[in-house]
Amino acid sequence: MVHPRIVPWYNEDELKELKDWFYNKELATDMRFRAIQRVKSYQSKGSQYLPHVIDSTAQITNSILLDEERSQYDKFSVKLSYTMSLIRFVNGILDPTQQSQFAIPLHTLAKRVGLPSWFVDLRHWGTHERELPSLEMLRIAAKDALVWLWDHYWNDDELEEEDEEEENVEDEHTVSLRQLIQRGKSLQNLFKEYQWYWEEGSTNLISSTNFQAEESSHGKRRREPTPQEQIDAFVSDCKDVWNNKDHREKFMNVFTLQYTPTLLRVLVMKLQGFSQEFFQFILQNYKDQLAKTPSVLSQRFSTWESLERKLLSKFVSSVNTNQFVSAWSSWEPLISENPSLLSYSFCQLMSNRLADNRDSFKKKKKKRQFVSYQEVESGLSEYVAKYSSFIREAESYNKQVQAHAKAQLKAEVPMQAPATDPIPKDMSDILKDLESLKRRHTDPPKTKAQWCQHPDWSPRPFGTL
Incomplete structure (x- = not known):
């Protein structure tokens, strides 16, 4: 059962509009102040319903606007606001x-949630030191904080509308799988907030919930499940489906059509063997797409760039590097038997990730294990060099997806009479336009009207007619 969540905005369009006001620099008017006012109206409905990331975005943006307005004559107030x-x-x-x-x-x-550690140092400085951080440092921190909020909240796929609902009749099992994935998508906010609970490396935490006594439900109203219980129930249901090998391919099909990065990370970390089978599934669908056979990848990712950025890079960042090194003997055949641009990009991304984690792996593991780590790195580098010629394949993938989309659209839309070409403007109209344009550039500008006080005006309270 999916439990409803109270939010202060009316619908998703209102939240997307707020995102544009904060981040879209191409708007004709600067709407950041309007966005701050809207967040304040959300707070008036109950601060407990307003996510912290939205509140922080408004507070940091407010400090930036204050800096732009008052930094010339009141730097200390600006520093206090930023801090x-x-x-x-x-x-x-x-x-x-x-x-x-x-x-x-x-x-x-901070490391667990992906927040740069220097934010913690800056917090300590602003809280405990005698002097506030410099204004230049605070400006950099504010911009980086807004970028972090964009990457980890505002730019998430969960804010995008899902327009790819299938209308064909589905069997009962497919419907149940879609409901399961939909349930996981509704828990995305819990997955992000309780990332410490379900992510690998965080299971040894001593949670305060472990010491809460369970109340007897006899004679009392049944209590609502805790966030941890909701997460455990979803993971358990996914494991039940995954343990049945006959249902795995259908499960991956349904998940890909409703893909989100957060759910991918949960499934990779919690389902045994999911990472290898899902990579094999992606390779097969990619190969089918290049062979002009429609696949679920083309339905979800319209270009190679979106496939690489939204799926492949997120998948690589979720794979456990230690398990990848240990299971290299089973990963290598997948890569060697499927030479393609997808394999090339995977090897390149995975090689970069292993290089970033090399020092921490070397400290924790024995020398013999580190040698195998280096062997995997060199193997990936060889495949990167070997498959570099497949870079041109991206254009082929894009063409196949576009061709499939056009064919599908032609099948759905009835034949229409070709539209006639618009009648071109008369030559005299074009000459008149050119003449008026020339006149605007050559004629002296008219005197600009200035504001002046109205002869019969008296101030009134706001809202009084």
Whole structure:
């Protein structure tokens, strides 16, 4: 059962409009102040319903606007505004993950949620030091904080409309799979907020929920499941489906059509063997698409660039590097037997990830294990060099997807009479336009009207007629 969640905005379009007001620099009018006012109206409906990331975006943006307005003559107030908004930003991101019996260092929590550690240092500086951080540093931090909020919340696929609902009749099992994935999508906010709970490396935390006594439900109203229980129930249902090997391909088909990066990370980390089978599934669909056979990839990712950025890079970042190195003997045949641009990009992304984690792996593992780590790195590098000629394949993928989309559209839309070409303008009209344009550039500008006080005006309270 999916439990409803109260939010202060009316619909998703209103939330998307707020995102554009904060981040879209191509708007004709700067709407950032209007966005801050809207967030304040959301707070009036109940601050407990307003996500912290939206509140932080408004507070940091407000500090930036204050800087643009008052930094010339009141730098100290601007510093205070920046410092407080950044402290609240860091506290709001890290405090919900502080769930153990004993306090966990903030640097550790920041690493788990992907927040750069220097934000923690800046928070400490602004909270405890005698002098505030410099205005230049605070400006850089505010811009980076807005970028982090964009990457981890505003630019998430969950804010995009899902327009790819299938209308054909489906069997009962496919319907249940779609409902399961849809249920997981409705829990995305919980997955992000309780990332410390389900991610690998975080399962040894001593949660305060482990020490809560369960109340007897006899004679009392049944309590609502906790967020941890909802996450456990979803993961358990996914494992039940995944354990049946006959249903795996259909499960991956349904998931790909309703793909989100958050769900991908959950499935990769919680389902045994999912990463290899899903990669094999992607390779096969990619190969079918190049062979002019429609696939689920073409329905979800219209270009190679979106496939690489939204799916492949997210998939590589979710794969456990230690398990990948240990299972290299089973990963290598998948790569060697499927030479393609997809294999090339996977090897390149995975090689970069192993290079980034080399130092931490070397410290934790024995020398013999580190040698195998280097062997995997060299193997990936060989495949990158070997498959570099497939870079031109991206254009072929895009053409096949576009051709399939056009054929599908032609089959759905009835034949229409060809539209007649618009009648061109008369030559005299064109000459008149050119003459008026020339006149505007050559004639002296008219005197500009200036504001002046109305002769019969008296101030009235706002809202009084």
